[in-house]
Amino acid sequence: MAIKTINPYNNKEIKSFEEFSEEAVEKKIAQADKTYQKWKTIAIKQRAELLMNVASIFRKRKEELAKLITLEMGKLIAQSEAEVEMCASVYEYYAKNAADFLEDKPIEIKDGKAFVRYTPIGIILAVEPWNYPYNQVARVAAPNIMAGNVIMVKHASNVPQCAAAIEEIFREAGAEDGIYTNLFLSSSRIAKLAEDPRIVGLSLTGSEKAGASLAEAAGKNLKKSVLELGGSDPFIILEDADLEKAVKNAVKGRFGNMGQACTSSKRIIAVGKIADEFLEKFKEKVTGLKVGDPMERDTEVGPLSSEEAAQKIEKQVNDTVKSGAKLVLGGKRIDREGAFYEPTILTDIKPGMVAYHEEIFGPVASFYKVKDEKEAIALANDSTFGLGGSVFSENIDRAVEVASQIETGMVFINEHVASRPDLPFGGTKRSGYGRELSELGIEEFVNKKLIRISNK
Numbered sequence: 314m315a316i317k318t319i320n321p322y323n324n325k326e327i328k329s330f331e332e333f334s335e336e337a338v339e340k341k342i343a344q345a346d347k348t349y350q351k352w353k354t355i356a357i358k359q360r361a362e363l364l365m366n367v368a369s370i371f372r373k374r375k376e377e378l379a380k381l382i383t384l385e386m387g388k389l390i391a392q393s394e395a396e397v398e399m400c401a402s403v404y405e406y407y408a409k410n411a412a413d414f415l416e417d418k419p420i421e422i423k424d425g426k427a428f429v430r431y432t433p434i435g436i437i438l439a440v441e442p443w444n445y446p447y448n449q450v451a452r453v454a455a456p457n458i459m460a461g462n463v464i465m466v467k468h469a470s471n472v473p474q475c476a477a478a479i480e481e482i483f484r485e486a487g488a489e490d491g492i493y494t495n496l497f498l499s500s501s502r503i504a505k506l507a508e509d510p511r512i513v514g515l516s517l518t519g520s521e522k523a524g525a526s527l528a529e530a531a532g533k534n535l536k537k538s539v540l541e542l543g544g545s546d547p548f549i550i551l552e553d554a555d556l557e558k559a560v561k562n563a564v565k566g567r568f569g570n571m572g573q574a575c576t577s578s579k580r581i582i583a584v585g586k587i588a589d590e591f592l593e594k595f596k597e598k599v600t601g602l603k604v605g606d607p608m609e610r611d612t613e614v615g616p617l618s619s620e621e622a623a624q625k626i627e628k629q630v631n632d633t634v635k636s637g638a639k640l641v642l643g644g645k646r647i648d649r650e651g652a653f654y655e656p657t658i659l660t661d662i663k664p665g666m667v668a669y670h671e672e673i674f675g676p677v678a679s680f681y682k683v684k685d686e687k688e689a690i691a692l693a694n695d696s697t698f699g700l701g702g703s704v705f706s707e708n709i710d711r712a713v714e715v716a717s718q719i720e721t722g723m724v725f726i727n728e729h730v731a732s733r734p735d736l737p738f739g740g741t742k743r744s745g746y747g748r749e750l751s752e753l754g755i756e757e758f759v760n761k762k763l764i765r766i767s768n769k
């Protein structure tokens with residue numbers, strides 16, 4: 314199968330890459346394994362130097378790297394640049410903090426001494442998505458390389474140039490072959506890779522379907538896995554919220570990256586008397602955003618990642634409207650070439666409708682008006698997903714109380730959900746398991762080895 318770059322701004326093919334043969338993949342695994350035997354013994358200071366170089370190359374080549382994102386998946390250019398910066402900060406964060414995170418953890422016992430030592434385990438296979446082509450990879454590569462593991466990445470097939478660029482950056486930074494390996498492969502070959510005894514851990518960010526099949530392969534082969542899957546994050550606005558702040562965050566939280574984030578604020582739940590005013594202001598802010606070329610700095614609405622993605626959104630919205638929901642804004646394809654879809658707001662969504670249950674991975678906000686806080690929490694939790702969520706209130710104790718009742722892996726108060734290197738990221742329920750980023754992210758693929766020294 315050829316792996317193609319198609320520019321979603323005009324649906325034109327730009328470049329095509331050949332999938333790696335079985336022999337080529339075997340050679341790369343053998344190289345990664347050989348390099349791992351050495352890398353696991355290398356001082357952490359040297360590992361940190363490599364990642365500091367990687368961070369600095371990302372920053373130095375920011376413009377060019379950002380353009381590749383925009384070309385391959387249509388992200389607005391300023392957001393692509395911000396992603397490159399965020400990705401550099403992830404490499405830098407682990408370069409600076411991993412030594413502390415990996416220190417021996419003493420255990421207090423009465424007789425003798427005991428501690429937990431974190432040791433590397435081998436090759437980690439990461440399956441990564443197109444929506445943040447550099448940053449999603451950094452979150453797995455940086456902690457694992459610092460922990461002494463090596464990484465093989467099967468990236469999404471619509472961002473091959475970004476995928477190749479990451480490997481090239483590692484090479485430029487001085488990484489030996491095998492520390493970071495890009496694999497041009499189709500998804501159907503992942504299960505076979507999981508059988509390889511040299512690959513010891515599997516990490517995936519993607520859909521529930523892809524996660525289930527990776528987890529099945531990991532389970533069959535008794536390998537650890539981390540899954541970061543979809544979400545339908547609730548964004549709750551309590552009656553005492555700062556409305557301006559809530560509106561600003563809702564626009565960014567739902568329409569940033571054209572709504573193509575697992576943690577987008579997909580379900581906006583407004584309580585009581587502020588609901589109508591919120592909706593009016595929210596609609597006002599979204600109406601009239603400038604549609605155009607994502608490479609142009611004044612464009613506010615770019616294309617989705619692909620024609621297929623735009624068609625899927627179109628079908629989900631049409632099905633929801635057919636079953637009785639109302640359109641407050643948008644609701645159709647934008648009449649121009651490319652994978653464009655209007656920023657859309659839906660209301661009157663009821664259980665049984667597509668938008669109530671499915672993740673809508675695009676610029677579509679589902680708006681719900683509820684009677685009180687209790688109803689808001691019940692609605693927020695009436696989802697198979699459990700990734701992130703937001704609560705807006707000027708009463709922080711109250712907001713924390715609501716946050717603690719929401720069944721997700723992350724809740725942000727008075728902010729939309731956004732990852733940061735120093736905060737754990739991940740979900741519960743059908744949004745997956747395990748954590749990326751922060752100290753927790755480096756603990757996923759290490760052997761937490763107990764060493765006990767007897768005093769008998």
Ligand SMILES: O=CCCCC(=O)O
Nearest residue numbers: 444574575576731732
């Ligand atoms: O699809 C997952 C998006 C993660 C966005 C972030 O890093 O904040």
